[in-house]
Amino acid sequence: MSKKTDEGKKNVVIVGGGAAGVEVVQQLAKQLDHAQYNLILLNARPYFVHVIAGLRMAVSEAERLEDQVLIPYDRLPATFVQGTLVEIEETAPGKGGVLVLANGDRLEYAALILATGSKWPGLIDYGDSNEEVHENIRIWRERFAQAKNVVIAGGGAVGIELAGEIVDAHPNTKVTIVHSGTRLMNDVYPDKFRKSLEQKVLSRGIALIDRDYVDNFPEALTATDIVTRRGKTIKGADLVIPAFGSRPNTGIINTLGAGVLTEAGYVKVKPTLELPDHPGVFAVGDIVDWNEQKQAFKSGNHASVAVPNLLSFLRGQPQKKVYKGSTEMIVVPIGRSYGAGYFDVLWGITVGNWFTGMIKGKDLLVGMTRKNDAPPS
Known part of the structure; x- marks a missing residue:
């Protein structure tokens, strides 16, 4: 954990530190009531990998791209927790829950955004x-x-x-x-x-x-x-x-319950990007079951819907933002x-x-x- 959390506050957790997760952190940090909530980013890898440059980095050492494309999370306006998620325990629909990590730690959440990205061959x-x-x-x-x-x-x-x-x-x-x-x-x-x-x-x-x-x-x-x-x-x-x-990296999300994923492994969402039957749990990025090409630049559009809807959920207000696809x-x-x-x-x-x-x-x-x-x- 790179920063300490305030145990007197509830946690809003983003799972996944790829392009979608980082975009959500950036947008949510500007709008979340930090007097009431900790903003936490959970990721297994200790830094963001700029995958767009990954092929060049793998092919040649000429530019030492690893010094540029492996980007620590320490500049993000969130508490970073490095850990591997093994189970999501939902207390009850709309009542938050606990993220169980591989090392045995348990991380409570009041609201959750899933941004676990893709698995690449x-x-x-x-x-x-x-x-x-x-x-x-x-x-x-x-x-x-x-x-x-x-x-x-x-x-x-x-x-x-x-x-x-x-x-x-x-x-x-x-x-x-x-x-x-x-x-x-x-x-x-x-x-x-x-x-x-x-x-x-x-x-x-x-x-x-x-x-x-x-x-x-x-x-x-x-x-x-x-x-x-x-x-x-x-x-x-x-x-x-x-x-x-790529394939959606969603195996652990299945622990939320039956019917969360499609047969292809994508996360079922409403137009608000909230999961059906799981109030306060949202999904963004490559894992979303939406008929569009999976690309990093669309993460901003997803975040622009999920973030205000998450805030509405926390305030007990109707969710008004809907995702209509990206160009x-x-x-x-x-x-x-x-x-x-x-x-x-x-x-x-x-x-x-x-x-x-x-x-x-x-x-x-x-x-x-x-x-x-x-x-x-």
Whole structure:
């Protein structure tokens, strides 16, 4: 625990210290009655990881990005508790409860916001301890430094961005993306944008295999002939990486009771982002069961609904804010100076290399993120 809490006050707890959890802290700290409530952030990892820069950090040590993207919570206007949640014990609907931690500690809450984020496959599955995070970074950097023929399974944003980082840092390494669709990305985005991305990927010397799958992931740095599901052979692959998307990190949330999660593991919410049958418990970020692409920038929109509704709950007032979805937009760098973006506004706007490099590819939003993690003015 980085700051002491006042035992005479009730606790408002945010579970999860990723983009959504940090955004909630920033907004809630400005509006919560601190004379009555402690604001607490609970997270298993000791710092925020700016995942947007995680691929570049894993591929090369050139910029020592770990010094910039592993951001301590000490500047946040909340008490930070490092711990692993193992159970949520709800006293009664609307009456708060207790969070049970792996070390046996029990943390009471009067209201709760769940922001547990996503589980990622492969190289950005960091683990929780500082030692695990740094060991993960070290291992992947060694692998990329030695690899000669990399296969990436997945043609979404993660796979594309990873391919771009590899060819930037290791230009002599062969890179192949194997993806299940007829074009890169998914059909949320228009063909014009997806075709533009495909052309830019190919222009960087990255090979593409579409409408196919990789089912086997051999030991790293062991040259192996990979046979895809449709029978295509990729000879001599020595690093095969899963990059086919994330899953909601919601297993523990199931301890609230039956019916809290969908079959896919997302948290069921009302338009107020409160959980049905669990007054005073809200969910934000990637874990929310909402028909939209899971992206960090939408956390601000979620927080702008959940925070005022939580405050209304604490005051015994009706919750008036409702979530209506967010505009779909995405910027996909293919290294520092290449890429494309799409904004679903007006007629649908597609941008190219220059805009992508300036807005994201150059520093992957590291500077902006570090600035925004300061306490609110």
